[in-house]
Amino acid sequence: MIGMRTILEVADNSGARKLQCILPRGGDLGLRAGLGDIITASVKEAAPESAIKKGKVVRCVIVRMRKESRRKDGTYIRFDSNAAVLINEVGEPVGGQHLDRALGPGQPQVRVDLADHRGNPHRAHYRDGA
Numbered sequence: 001m002i003g004m005r006t007i008l009e010v011a012d013n014s015g016a017r018k019l020q021c022i023l024p025r026g027g028d029l030g031l032r033a034g035l036g037d038i039i040t041a042s043v044k045e046a047a048p049e050s051a052i053k054k055g056k057v058v059r060c061v062i063v064r065m066r067k068e069s070r071r072k073d074g075t076y077i078r079f080d081s082n083a084a085v086l087i088n089e090v091g092e093p094v095g096g097q098h099l100d101r102a103l104g105p106g107q108p109q110v111r112v113d114l115a116d117h118r119g120n121p122h123r124a125h126y127r128d129g130a
Contacts (some may be wrong), residue, residue: 001032001067002039002082010062011083012095015050016043019084031115035069042086052086052094060084113130 001009004020019041024033033039043056052058064083068076086094 001034002062002065003032004084009081009083010086012085012093014086014095015052018045019048020044023068030115033062035062035065059085060086
């Protein structure tokens with residue numbers, strides 16, 4: 001699970017490299033966030049020529065998590081690192097690429113659809129792609 005002060009990698013080409021979670025906006029009473037949750041984070045490292053600078057507060061979606069999560073078929077999925085994709089206020093990726101492409105190969109089980117929040121504005125809907 002992702003809590004306050006957790007360091008995350010950035011999985012898109014927005015220019016930010018590392019983030020620190022400020023406030024998990026979804027999950028268990030706002031204390032923790034999981035796959036597909038929207039969080040508020042601060043940029044800790046950024047590329048020198050990027051539009052996103054160090055110290056900027058951004059919104060992002062968690063796409064990879066070290067803590068295992070259970071799928072509906074009973075299997076568990078776990079990644080090597082915590083990672084997120086930056087989004088704007090509308091819910092579109094900042095990096096200029098489609099979110100499925102930002103997830104990369106080998107992750108067909110996580111498909112985030114930010115346009116459909118299913119009643120919870122702080123939780124992105126994700127579904128099994130298996």
